[in-house]
Amino acid sequence: MSDVLHASPLGKNSDYKSEYDPSLLFPIERRDKRKELGIDPDNLPFYGRDLWYGYELSWLNLSGKPVVRVARFELPCSSPCLIESKSFKLYLNSFNQSRFASAEQVADCIARDLSAAAKAPVAVRLYTIDEFEARAFEPAPGINIDEADVIVDCYRYDPTLLARSSTGNKSAADDGLVSETLNTHLLKSNCPVTGQPDWGTLVVSYCGEQIDHASLLKYVCSFRDHQEFHEQCVERAFVDLQKHYRFKELTVYAQYLRRGGLDINPWRSTSDSKPGALRLIRQ
CATH class of the missing domain: 3.30.1130.10 (GTP cyclohydrolase I, C-terminal domain/NADPH-dependent 7-cyano-7-deazaguanine reductase, N-terminal domain)
Incomplete structure (x- = not known):
């Protein structure tokens, strides 16, 4: 490569x-x-x-x-x-x-x-x-997790930061499966050649075992010094989440800020339903 x-x-x-x-x-x-x-x-x-x-x-x-x-x-x-x-x-x-x-x-x-x-x-x-x-800006969907009270001390990609939630909003139906959408504006990765920063919003939507919000935020922050293309970062996050949690459905996508007159928005999902085209305020 x-x-x-x-x-x-x-x-x-x-x-x-x-x-x-x-x-x-x-x-x-x-x-x-x-x-x-x-x-x-x-x-x-x-x-x-x-x-x-x-x-x-x-x-x-x-x-x-x-x-x-x-x-x-x-x-x-x-x-x-x-x-x-x-x-x-x-x-x-x-x-x-x-x-x-x-x-x-x-x-x-x-x-x-x-x-x-x-x-x-x-x-x-x-x-x-x-x-x-005429295309209005839209808010990032779901619950924003950026205000979680966490100590962040790892800025190199580390999937072990993901942890299961010991408590949380368990649905009384469907054997305790949780359905929720989470977003964070703290995603930053870097170009694998030039090291230039790539800023973005990450959205995770799922039905399954509950994701611990604080550990997800720490995990996303661990991409801060990670060098990889936008598409590869999203696929990495999708794979890591699937390995760590049990899901019936999972969607992961990122809305990256433009650089060089281009913005890139990779979307990966267990569902083949066609997603809408969002435009967030920083884009």
Whole structure:
């Protein structure tokens, strides 16, 4: 994996091309990291998608007039490859001085290129600024656990920080299973090459054995110095929670802040129901 990452544009001075160039996209195989996490790449334990928003997309119409859009990209988690974010940024910037007849032509072009890089169909939608402004910010769903009174002294990833709840809100029905949604805004991880910080909100929704809120918060804080891509952090959290607790249902997703004009929102779940597209205040 390290050799692959060092071949990417991450951490290097890059020429910003302003003419359309799909070769700038740099795909990274998901398989090796998933094997490290004990995930069978050919039999995933979850459904999901990686939802990206691109805020720096512009091109020229046939008259040479600039057009701007906010883009949404949806990659299935079953795609063999994810797309490295700096290469994605460079690719989107390559549209700047290129002429296209319509927004539909641009969307079709991007969908074709991303699908080829991810090796799976990628859905693309382009919003006008007015359309995107109409999408209100939403609160993070569920119970926020950030005010839990905990001592945090571990900032390197440590799954042993997870602990079972000795007490809690036990449902009288369904053999004591608990259904709840938890969120924390304290998620921070780092780029595996440059070390740049990635900030986000983590949401855990489940039905099953109750998660101890304080230990979950300490666990999330242990990602603070952890170096891994957004998608991999979410899959790691999903796997760790499944190993430690007994669930009937589990959903884990993160809403990361934008960096380089892109935000990434990975979603993994035991349910194949299609999630809504949230937009939180820090995004």
